[in-house]
Amino acid sequence: MKNKKLSLFLVFLFGMLVIAGCGQVDEPAEQVESKGTIKIGKNNWAENIAVSNMWKILLEEKGYEVELVSADKSVVYLGVSEGELDIGMEVWLPITDARYVEEYGHGFTVQDMWYENTSLGLVVPSYMEVNCITELNDYADEYGGRIVGIDPGSSLMQLTEEAIEHYDLNYELIESSDSAMMADLERAYGNDEPTVVTLWSPHYAFAYYDLKYLDDPAGIYGESDDIVFITREGFEDDHPEVLSWMNTWFMDDDSLGELMGIIEEVGDPVEGANMWIQDNQDLISQWIN
Incomplete structure (x- = not known):
């Protein structure tokens, strides 16, 4: 009987040690204190x-x-x-x-x-013949008579509206977004088609495509x-x-x-x-x- 009780005690003790071991948790990793x-x-x-x-x-x-x-x-x-x-x-x-x-x-x-x-202004693929904003009306039909812009609240869009008025351009300024403008540029560039977009530097577009700013004789887009x-x-x-x-x-x-x-x-x-x-x-x- 004593041997039986001792065996049961040892089994119980072993079980408790296993449970204790399984329940042990590592110290939590050091947390960076929130600074607001x-x-x-x-x-x-x-x-x-x-x-x-x-x-x-x-x-x-x-x-x-x-x-x-x-x-x-x-x-x-x-x-x-x-x-x-x-x-x-x-x-x-x-x-x-x-x-x-x-x-x-x-x-x-x-x-x-x-x-x-920085730089900003009207940008076209380098394969297009136009080099100056004053030449855009000569290609209005060929270029679709539109300039693809970005979000309407930006200074670049307001400057482009001034440029359209100053140079009396027969072009419609399309309000969109950076991503939508880039999608249009990517599509046109991939098909060797004309497009005129509002762009600025720094921008990753100049690393991906051969582009050029159109000359701005009146300095609408500034220095x-x-x-x-x-x-x-x-x-x-x-x-x-x-x-x-x-x-x-x-x-x-x-x-x-x-x-x-x-x-x-x-x-x-x-x-x-x-x-x-x-x-x-x-x-x-x-x-x-």
Whole structure:
């Protein structure tokens, strides 16, 4: 009987040890303490999508919760000015977006440049005969009498409306989006067909296609701009380290073109930005240290 009781006790003890072993949990992985939420206003331009997603990933790695808020450009300015958004990623100065800064600038701070020497205007494939905006009417029938634009709230569209009026162009400006405009360009280019689109640099289109800006004798589209970002009032007090990182941030045609190109190739801004970040740690370490 004693042997039987001892055997039962040993079985019970063994079972408890097994249960205890199975119930053991590893220590939780160290969590990055949340540093608050940052709302970034993002419009639908390729470079804006690229850098917004890049910064979302970089800031989340540092413990911030980041929300990307998609909106037309004018809405981004208004949102930052009223404190509904923390950051507006893309402001072209001193020319293209000057009117937005004049209208809404009382409520935000213009920060440092992260890209220099932009261009914008009317663009065609290099195989087309036209070289100047003043020549467009000579080809109106051949080119379909239309200019494929982007979102209607953009400065580029307003400048193009001015160009149509100034040059008395027999063309209709088609409101669309960056992606729709690029789809039209891709279709035309693939078939060696004519098309006139509104475009700007930086843009990945110039890495994929042989394109040219049409000369603009009247200077409707202005001189080159630089791209800066804006922050709401008080942001520098709430998130000084973020502002320090972003005011150190700078990209050139190669780095920004590579980022946009990878995103376009993989078809996903988060995956593409992640891939670019992994391949560019040396550059990122110059911004964030």
